[in-house]
Amino acid sequence: MTMLLNQNQELSLKERFFSLNFIFISLICLLALIGCLTLYSVAGGNIFPWALNQALRFGLGFTIMIVAALIKPEFYYKIATPFYIFTLILLVIVDISGHIGMGAQRWIHLGFFNFQPSELMKIALVLQLAKYFSLVSIESIRSIKGIIVPTILVAVPVAFIMLQPDLGTSLMILFCTIILFYLAGVQWWKFALGFGSIVAAMPVLWHFLHDYQKNRILTFLDPERDPLNTGYHIIQAKIALGSGGMWGKGFLSGTQSHLNFLPEPHTDFIFTTYSEEFGMIGGALVLFLNLILITYGYWFAFRLNNNNYFGKMVILGLNTNYFLYVFINIAMVTGLLPVVGIPLPLISYGGTVILSVMASFGIMLSFDINKDHELKK
């Protein structure tokens, strides 16, 4: 018990700062640097219009991460529910009066950048689900009744995001929560049942999809179907990537992106731009850095005080969220998944994603700093 008492001794701000995992932070900075360099190249060797802006946003994100890391973990436990409700309200606001952009209503204007509440919801939902699962017993989780509440917690925001409509984010949140449900102990057969009913409902769901969403799925199934329209993007992306070869065409020398063959070479398809110039070696490097980053995430979860179930759940949830970003984006641009509009965090140009991902890292670090402490509820 004395051990536990010692462990519960609070760390000072300075101590907490020096307990930050600097290798983890370096990996993040390295990936962000790669992102800025690629944006510099996409702009034809110019820091405008993206690279500088991205660096500034990363700076802001970095600050948010450090601040989030220095905040005590108890804070996240306390705000989980209010934060979830607040984000849900934001989503409703966006749906009702949101700005129309890209044929979808996803944004809230916040001065120098537009903010997507759905990004915030990814964090809010992880916190809220982790709180819920930490409070209920394993028996409850394994009962039918026990998963009704978390299912509602997920279904409401996902429904709003679907309405925006943002298929990619909704699916990502769904995947993330499925994994959280699984981690919490929900039985295999329930997933099978759920999956089965979704497949059964497919024809009905198909009916509700927008034309562009139907097109994307059809195009994914057969990219050559319509080479100059929807499938054109993925074909050009594969050409960009494939033509990079082992060593790439060299920094600033990618032809596919510089000659406008690539769609959105600075956002969702930035990995193809990067891989065209740096080849398989470069691509594997980014994947490897992310792999280490994700492994760190798991390690954080494992080495956290075993009594901090909430913390472990949050770390695993946020880490899974990050993993899904990376995996879906790269699988998408390499033609393994349909084009659903998921950016590559830290590398793609875009404000909300970098801020939400950096905040997630901050929260993960906050738990890791206080890894020996029990959560005071």
Place this chain on the structure above:
Amino acid sequence: MKKSNHKLRILLQRALVIFSFNLFLLFCLIGRLYYLQIYQGEKYALLADSNRTSKRLIVPPRGTINDRNGVELAVNNQNFQAILIPEQCRDTEGLIKRLTPILNLNSHEIELIRKDIKNHRRYVPVKIRDNLSWEEVASLMINSHLYPGLIIDEGLIRFYPYREYTAHPLGYVGSVSEADLQKSDAPLLQVPGFKIGKSGFEKTYDESLRGIEGTLTYEVNAYGRIMREIEKQEGTKGKDLNLTIDIRLQQAAYNAFGKESGAAVVLDVNSGEILAFVSVPSFDPNLFVDGISLKNWNELLQNEKHPMTDKAISGQYSPGSTFKIVVALAALEAGTINSKSTSFCSGKMKLGKHLFHCWRHSGHGRLNVVQAIKNSCDIFFYETALKVGIEKIAAMSHKLGLGEIYDLGLENQKAGVIPNKKWKQEKLKQPWQKGETVIAGIGQGYVLVTPIQLVTMLARVVNGGYAITPRFIKDDNAPLPQKINIKPENLAIVKQGMFEVVNGIGGTAARAKLKIKGVQMGGKTGTTQVRRITLKERAKGIKRDEDLPWKYRNHAWFMAYAPHDNPKYAVAVIAEHGSSGSGVAAPIASKILEEAIRLNIR
């Protein structure tokens, strides 16, 4: 506590499962990268390259066509074009307004330019006008700030500096037609604005004149805009064509006709090289290069002197009295006559029911072959033809090159007609009549020759009996001509006859003597009837050919060679509807020969 441990254990166990699954998926992605970038890398590299590059052909300069002294007869002139790139100009309408007075654009041209701008993407260059003069180029360049987006592009355009002098036989180039594209799949033909040989040597030697195309590889973006030049591979200029023609003689020959219509061909009798080759009147081939206007085209078609027809090779005329040389040689070679045998000309000859007249109704009296040629006595040749027969005359004609088509590299060459019994049976399904042999004896009836054939015949007679063939292309390795199987003394006899025609007292072309001291020429006149003067016309007082409307008058021939002692030049002149061989054709021929001798062509 125990329960929460169970919950924790499940969490950690399942976290490990998810972690391994994550690792597995990330390695799958690396595998995917390997598949796309290494395994299929080459395929995609190729696709990326064909994505980004585009090729354009560079039209090589066309080979020039030169005369025997290297004077250029067909050249490539600089062609300055004004081209507008609409996207570089904010106010294209204003620009067009400013350009209109400088370039003299008419409303039709302006309409075309507007349409071009509207129908293409803004970066596609639009042609404003070509063939800019130096003054126009200069005024555009000096005030270039007034014309944003305007480019002066320099191209090449075919030009024929000697215009109508060389239209036959050079021909001209013109735009590629649908038919040309079907005949050839040469990529150059697809280049917009490319010109292809349409007639004459330009057509015959088109492929060698054309050259080998170069390629310009450039980088384009996804919208097809040219970003930069990657590689330029210059083409090879087309092969020059060196002709045997001497442009000075060509011009003299053309000018010698004055207002007459006809054709003249000058040969080097020893080599067969064509030194001059004119068909008069001619046309300006430059009109065709950029597409001839309907008005000009109709004028050319409606001209009764047929400027588009190359009369030197496709004009078929009765040889008239010039054919007497062939008849004489046929008879001499057959032994039917010799230099001493004579005939008596009373002015007419009766054959069956038909009466044949000599052109001199009072008759020539008794004369031998040389005198018969000198006086162009018809009766002598009626009798001689009858004696030797049409078959031997036809054989001699072919020996001397009549009725043959030569390898000149020109289209529309006509073979003429050298009739014999078999020919008539096949063509007209009728037996040969003796009277037909009689009139063939003076080159009338079925016999038809072209000027190039007639001059070839003359050259073979006066060069000592060598079977030269006329040719246009300079070739130092041309094979030596074969000796024709004709006795030299017989050749000398007819040559003497032709000498007398010009130099003998009372010769039919005595007026045509060369005005150069010490150089004598020989020749033979010929007149071929186009239409008989009808009884009605006689009643109206039209007795002489000259009184008829131009197109019904007789054709006039004169063939001549010089110098007589050692012949070098032979010329055949046809003056269409020229009435009289000695009066119209002979002076033209002597002017040409005088010029040839003065030039001393080597």
